[in-house]
Amino acid sequence: MALQILAAQCSVCGACEFECPNAAIKFKKGAYRIDPSLCTECEGFHDSPQCVEVCPVPDTCVPARPAA
Amino acid sequence: MNDTVISLDALKIGSRETLAASVAGGCSSSTCGSAAGPADMPPQIWEKVKDHPCYSEEAHHYFARMHVAVAPACNIQCNYCNRKYDCSNESRPGVVSERLTPEQAARKVIAVANEVPQLSVLGIAGPGDGAYDWRKTRATFDLVRAALPDIRLCLSSNGLSLPDHLDELAEMAIGHVTLTINMIDPQIGTAIYPWIFWKGKRRTGLEASRILHERQMQSLEGLVARDILVKVNSVMIPGINDRHLLEVNRVVKAKGAFLHNIMPLISAPEHGTAYGMAGQRGPTAAELKALQDACAGGANLMRHCRQCRADAVGLLGEDRGQEFTMELVPETIRYDPSKRQAYREWVAREREDRRSAATQAQAVTGGTVAADTPPMLAAVCTRGGGRINQHFGHAKEFQLFEVDAKGVRFITHRRADNYCIGGEGIEDRLDAVIETLAGVPIILCAKIGDCPCASLAAAGIEAIDAYAHDYIETSLLDLYRQRHRQAERRATRA
Numbered sequence: 001m002a003l004q005i006l007a008a009q010c011s012v013c014g015a016c017e018f019e020c021p022n023a024a025i026k027f028k029k030g031a032y033r034i035d036p037s038l039c040t041e042c043e044g045f046h047d048s049p050q051c052v053e054v055c056p057v058p059d060t061c062v063p064a065r066p067a068a
Numbered sequence: 069m070n071d072t073v074i075s076l077d078a079l080k081i082g083s084r085e086t087l088a089a090s091v092a093g094g095c096s097s098s099t100c101g102s103a104a105g106p107a108d109m110p111p112q113i114w115e116k117v118k119d120h121p122c123y124s125e126e127a128h129h130y131f132a133r134m135h136v137a138v139a140p141a142c143n144i145q146c147n148y149c150n151r152k153y154d155c156s157n158e159s160r161p162g163v164v165s166e167r168l169t170p171e172q173a174a175r176k177v178i179a180v181a182n183e184v185p186q187l188s189v190l191g192i193a194g195p196g197d198g199a200y201d202w203r204k205t206r207a208t209f210d211l212v213r214a215a216l217p218d219i220r221l222c223l224s225s226n227g228l229s230l231p232d233h234l235d236e237l238a239e240m241a242i243g244h245v246t247l248t249i250n251m252i253d254p255q256i257g258t259a260i261y262p263w264i265f266w267k268g269k270r271r272t273g274l275e276a277s278r279i280l281h282e283r284q285m286q287s288l289e290g291l292v293a294r295d296i297l298v299k300v301n302s303v304m305i306p307g308i309n310d311r312h313l314l315e316v317n318r319v320v321k322a323k324g325a326f327l328h329n330i331m332p333l334i335s336a337p338e339h340g341t342a343y344g345m346a347g348q349r350g351p352t353a354a355e356l357k358a359l360q361d362a363c364a365g366g367a368n369l370m371r372h373c374r375q376c377r378a379d380a381v382g383l384l385g386e387d388r389g390q391e392f393t394m395e396l397v398p399e400t401i402r403y404d405p406s407k408r409q410a411y412r413e414w415v416a417r418e419r420e421d422r423r424s425a426a427t428q429a430q431a432v433t434g435g436t437v438a439a440d441t442p443p444m445l446a447a448v449c450t451r452g453g454g455r456i457n458q459h460f461g462h463a464k465e466f467q468l469f470e471v472d473a474k475g476v477r478f479i480t481h482r483r484a485d486n487y488c489i490g491g492e493g494i495e496d497r498l499d500a501v502i503e504t505l506a507g508v509p510i511i512l513c514a515k516i517g518d519c520p521c522a523s524l525a526a527a528g529i530e531a532i533d534a535y536a537h538d539y540i541e542t543s544l545l546d547l548y549r550q551r552h553r554q555a556e557r558r559a560t561r562a
């Protein structure tokens with residue numbers, strides 16, 4: 001499983017980008033995106049997903065919906 | 069004296085003034101700072117503050133600073149901040165700054181340095197925390213230092229991450245750091261900070277405020293130990309930390325802060341901040357002043373910082389930020405040091421001249437007016453240079469001074485929105501200006517129209533333009549002396 005960023009809510013502060021232990025978060029075309037193939041939900045590094053812990057906007061870093 | 073005035077104007081780039089004038093409010097920090105001159109502090113300290121408009125009241129007449137918003141990430145949440153807008157740390161809430169990459173920021177600084185010879189300081193002051201978003205802060209400072217070796221670098225931070233970079237800051241010769249410290253009692257902090265991000269975890273409540281407080285004290289002590297000048301900013305939040313700030317003032321002074329700046333909370337529901345939504349109010353001007361007065365004698369109090377936009381550019385009450393948005397900055401740009409050099413040489417001479425003129429005038433006034441004569445309060449319209457050189461109708465703010473036999477003291481600035489739009493005075497704006505000047509019997513300006521002059525007179529305010537383009541101190545001392553003589557004559561006649 002991976003997380004995703006809800007772009008409409010994101011304040012584009014970039015805090016998640018440098019807290020991510022897997023460098024899974026990148027700034028592309030004006031928005032921060034999580035690469036689901038790199039995101040491990042921080043397993044092995046931290047008890048909880050760092051992007052969720054640091055993000056200032058509630059419910060912006062959330063579990064990715066499985067692709068429809 | 070007049071040719072020096074012209075040289076100031078010649079150096080000022082006036083072409084896009086209309087654009088600048090359209091930006092409300094603007095850069096501030098300028099009248100804040102220590103009023104002291106070189107005679108009042110050790111030479112190594114004067115060396116550091118003499119061209120920093122925020123740290124020296126004397127320097128704000130000549131030098132400008134600019135901010136770039138390069139470090140938007142933050143590691144704490146304050147109840148007065150909404151991240152969609154600028155942080156209120158050193159800027160007004162509700163205005164979004166232009167976010168730049170370090171490369172863009174460096175180009176912008178060079179563009180401004182080429183056009184604004186007064187530029188002496190580059191600050192990184194939010195939105196976000198420059199010490200937390202350190203890679204971008206460091207990259208920006210390094211690029212700018214390489215291009216403009218003589219610019220002063222200034223950083224503003226909440227202090228949580230700052231202790232990790234103390235040695236780097238010293239190595240990079242960052243001379244000035246602003247810490248925002250709103251409490252020294254974590255219990256009070258719980259009403260200000262809902263959470264902090266610390267060592268991989270979001271912390272809340274007392275734990276959050278305790279860690280933040282400890283790190284802030286480490287920052288302050290570590291900076292002072294490295295001879296970096298520290299300004300402490302505190303946001304005054306009525307009912308939460310207002311009385312507590314007296315204690316904060318005492319402690320930060322004891323730990324070696326150079327300046328303490330108490331700013332009012334700016335809070336409204338439309339800012340979308342936790343305080344705004346909860347109806348927490350900001351202090352009234354009277355409450356703020358009472359607290360500042362109570363703190364006098366603590367750390368040098370920065371009297372009236374005008375909370376500025378995080379990407380403000382300019383001198384005094386002006387913000388020329390809109391002239392230098394990124395699309396107006398060329399792709400490749402070379403720094404041309406000639407204007408700034410010429411300006412600095414001019415400032416050195418002008419300062420000398422101004423100081424000796426003021427000393428002379430002071431000696432004359434001190435010799436003719438008895439020491440116990442009551443002081444005179446007057447407002448001044450100025451565009452910088454320590455001179456009365458602004459048209460009344462162009463003034464966005466008035467600087468208030470008090471004169472007596474002991475000399476001239478800066479008291480405060482009062483904001484006035486420009487009543488003169490397109491050359492036409494609008495009546496109700498003038499009323500607002502008159503309200504702003506309540507209790508001030510005299511205003512000195514470079515020029516004033518007949519109409520506003522009559523309206524001011526009707527409100528009991530005397531407008532004088534006889535000192536146009538003269539030095540503020542010299543003029544005030546002269547006027548004070550004259551008024552004193554008139555009063556004496558009346559007394560002998562009676």
Ligand code: SF4
Binds near residue numbers: 003019020022034042
């Ligand atoms: S959950 Fe962890 S690994 Fe995944 S994007 Fe967020 S910080 Fe990176």
Ligand code: SF4
Binds near residue numbers: 056
């Ligand atoms: S931390 Fe949150 S608000 Fe900031 S860039 Fe990441 S997702 Fe956006």
Ligand code: SF4
Binds near residue numbers: 191223224244
């Ligand atoms: S960071 Fe603060 S002290 Fe430094 S230049 Fe900006 S306003 Fe002035």
